[in-house]
Amino acid sequence: MNDDPRGATAPPPPGPRNGPAVSRPEFDALFERVRAWGRWTPADRGAWNRVTADHVLRATALVRSGTVVPMARPWDTAPAPDNAKPALHYMSDLGDTETPEPSTYKDFVGADYHGKGVSHLDALSHIAYRGRLYEGGAARESTGAGGARFGSVSALGPLVTKGVLLDLPAVLGVPWLEPGQAVHGMDVVTAERALATRIDEGDAVLLRTGRFRRRRERGAWDLDAASAGLHVDALPLLAERGVALLGGDGDSDVRPSPVEGLRSPVHTLAIAAMGVPLLDNLDLEALSAACAEAGRYEFLLVAAPLNVPGGTGSPVNPVAVL
Template identity: 80%
Template sequence: MSTTMSNGPADGPGNGPAVSRWEFDAMFERVRTWGRWEPAERGAWNRVGADHVRRAAALVRSGTVVPLGRPWDTTSGPDNRKPALHYMSDLGDVEAPEPSTHKDFVGADYHGKGISHLDALSHVAYRGRLYGGGAARELVGAAGARFGSVAALGPLVTRGVLLDLPAVQGRAWLEPGQAVHAGDVAAAEEALGVEIAEGDAVLLRTGRFRRRRELGPWDADAACAGFHVDAVPLLAERGIALLGGDGDSDVRPSPVEGVHSPVHTLAVAAMGVPLLDNLDVEELAAACAGTDRYDFLLLVSPLNIPGGTGSPVNPVAVL
């Protein structure tokens, strides 16, 4: 695909008309997949079988490996209110026998805008119910989640699809607050020569981290480009297994009255689709543009944390 890039967005932000709570609840029922799979706490990852893995592996041609995780961010800022921790616990002066060793500690309250991470099915409840209908207060407590933990997911190997919206629209990035609608998804598929299929992992590029590098950080909780809820039924019809990108999938401000993260709600709590948040897909976008193909082998291996509502991750795309 050939595009002419501008130095910045051509249009201002806008996420379309507000969606009422009644309309949103009707959409929730439309895309809900409760009771469809066993084990239920793996949700839409149950869609991915050996055939999907083999087809995804066949996409590897050049052998180019692209990491998608952001650097471990220990600096506080407007888009990182909970900085990660990293400090040395051994500088080679603790153990007497040779060899000397160096050890460190890392930790993070990773849900937010600073750390690349995966949201498991226990992360989001709607009207007090997790995916499948169980009561969140009964299934998630101080010791963690007894349903839908990240440990139940395991690794995912499947076909990844990059929807590079700025490239399709001839921009460097989408402005914070700009929504990606169902029509934009369909237009991106046509322009990029790719079609979302059953079991796919769909990654959205808004250009967030290019904009951040060129203009500086901003409060992405207040304004961030992402999917409008009207794109979710299309993704549900295609049977996706995973959704993510360089934001947290939701356009912000939310277009839904009284629901601050409606795409999270539909994907995780209704469809059983885990989310990948805060990926840096700039290198992947360049690699896809260079090969003129926007599908690839994707590998996601979250930490095995019993009871965890998610995990920091560094997914890998292989072209």
């Protein structure tokens, strides 16, 4: 394999635990099982409505050392197998356009951030299943050239709650999960026990697969072809626990998808059925080290997406405080 992350590489073969396969009728039954429509007001904040002032106060009690860990990737302007649409960064003022002092230096940044290159949040307008967004509205009637009129990222605001890191490589004693390896519901329970934590209502759950350690050591690969992530059989447990936010160092979905004819089934269940926004492409390596040093995998999490009216998501830099 080419170890240069800027060069094209063949994707690694899927890992050994991608199954079991799920038929579309089985998936549709699962969708109905976890569906949480009509539960909250305002509806387009979805599961973030679970987080109350009491949740925030309990989360702040987890701050003991004051260690602050950012989780966003660097703004990546280089094309790579996992960055098909590189971010933009250029200078718009080099101090040579104004006569009076002081001179100024300005820059522009931009990104088509839904993908594998930018750390970002998916709002509830990002995913529709069978033409319906979360709460059942027709996606084509709610979203147009001017953006989303329901489920916009601007409806969410900041989230402050307890974060739980499911550090699967630490639990399994491996540097990373191989691309294509699925994390099942039973693996989530095993991780809770091994890490002495528990997912509770209103929590933000972050799954570390070790993607970025593998990327640094082995080079970039096409995550659409193969990536470690959650199997759909883990979603009923997360729905039962009442999570408010789900994220990870991939995009939460195991790939190849275990569901026939459905590209992103975890996205579909979390966003369109459960009303749970997603955090994609977080670099969790520093958080893994900080949690191991602290001997605990719970922390205060702050996620503040950009206030973009009509936006289907936002680049974001979530922060963990231990």
